[in-house]
Amino acid sequence: MQLPPTGPTPPESPALATRLAPSPTGALHLGNARTFLVNWALARQNGWKIVLRIEDLDTPRIKPGVIEQTIDTLTWLGMDWDECAPLQSADLAPYREAMTKLAELGRVFPSALTRKEIADAAGAPHEDSGEIRFDASLRPGTLPTTFDDDGTNWRLVVPDEAVHFNDGFMGEQAIYPSKSVGDFALWTQRGQPSYQLAVTVDDDRQNITHVVRGCDLLDSAARQTLIRRAIGIVADPVYYHLPLVRGIDGRRLAKRHGDTRIDHYREKGVPAERVIALIARWCGFAGNPETLSAADFASGLSLDTMSAEDVTFTPEDDRWLLDAGSR
Numbered sequence: 001m002q003l004p005p006t007g008p009t010p011p012e013s014p015a016l017a018t019r020l021a022p023s024p025t026g027a028l029h030l031g032n033a034r035t036f037l038v039n040w041a042l043a044r045q046n047g048w049k050i051v052l053r054i055e056d057l058d059t060p061r062i063k064p065g066v067i068e069q070t071i072d073t074l075t076w077l078g079m080d081w082d083e084c085a086p087l088q089s090a091d092l093a094p095y096r097e098a099m100t101k102l103a104e105l106g107r108v109f110p111s112a113l114t115r116k117e118i119a120d121a122a123g124a125p126h127e128d129s130g131e132i133r134f135d136a137s138l139r140p141g142t143l144p145t146t147f148d149d150d151g152t153n154w155r156l157v158v159p160d161e162a163v164h165f166n167d168g169f170m171g172e173q174a175i176y177p178s179k180s181v182g183d184f185a186l187w188t189q190r191g192q193p194s195y196q197l198a199v200t201v202d203d204d205r206q207n208i209t210h211v212v213r214g215c216d217l218l219d220s221a222a223r224q225t226l227i228r229r230a231i232g233i234v235a236d237p238v239y240y241h242l243p244l245v246r247g248i249d250g251r252r253l254a255k256r257h258g259d260t261r262i263d264h265y266r267e268k269g270v271p272a273e274r275v276i277a278l279i280a281r282w283c284g285f286a287g288n289p290e291t292l293s294a295a296d297f298a299s300g301l302s303l304d305t306m307s308a309e310d311v312t313f314t315p316e317d318d319r320w321l322l323d324a325g326s327r
């Protein structure tokens with residue numbers, strides 16, 4: 001599939017780049033639209049090049065047509081980009097090369113253990129994500145020196161140490177992947193890289209210097225840092241992990257909170273400027289705008305006035321959007 005670049009704006013500092021990295025596993029909703037819009041606005045404010053990267057490796061969950069729909073929705077909201085990365089699924093060679101290198105360095109190993117076997121060794125699932133910790137005691141006695149895509153999961157040898165970084169929004173972090181997930185998977189038994197490996201390899205080869213995403217991926221930043229260290233990638237991107245949008249029950253925005261897809265509001269005739277105005281209110285814009293263009297959002301956004309608290313999407317917000325609809 002050919003992905004057209006849409007950006008009219010030549011980047012001012014071509015050495016700096018960010019990416020919009022949607023996973024086409026479902027339609028864009030108000031929560032991920034907010035993250036993308038903030039990412040886009042920061043890029044346009046600071047002259048970062050924007051790479052659109054469709055993360056389509058989660059094949060069982062990728063539905064036909066969702067890639068085109070995601071691009072259409074981003075464009076409808078007023079976002080653009082300077083470059084399109086190839087679909088991740090188009091060529092797995094760069095990820096295989098990373099695995100080969102990690103194997104040569106003795107940093108990865110295959111494991112055919114079942115979820116239950118891993119869980120029995122590790123105790124309760126990691127409370128935030130439901131992920132199961134792979135305990136170091138489950139590593140094989142001898143680590144391989146070659147990578148073999150043999151239908152098993154391959155895992156990283158995770159050092160028992162904190163990963164420190166200064167998040168551009170959340171501040172100083174000290175995260176222990178060895179305590180949360182242990183030896184996490186880099187290659188899956190389906191013969192594909194895991195999200196963690198694919199993102200690390202792509203951020204490096206696409207020269208991404210600024211990563212903006214939801215704070216549900218804060219722990220992943222530490223994991224991706226460990227992968228970079230293991231492969232020998234020296235430069236770390238600057239991370240900005242943003243608060244999430246939640247429903248009134250405090251849970252992450254999802255189907256249970258009603259239809260919060262951007263396309264749902266669009267189908268009801270709600271203008272993009274109304275959706276952007278709600279996102280702007282969530283980002284601490286002064287004066288509670290009734291309507292706002294993407295360009296005005298980009299010029300008005302300031303991380304200094306954005307609350308570090310998660311945002312709650314209320315039934316009143318839903319009505320406020322629909323009030324502006326024509327259908």
Ligand code: GLU
Nearest residue numbers: 021022023055199212213
């Ligand atoms: N594709 C991921 C998502 O849509 C984002 C990954 C990232 O920003 O690192 O959740």
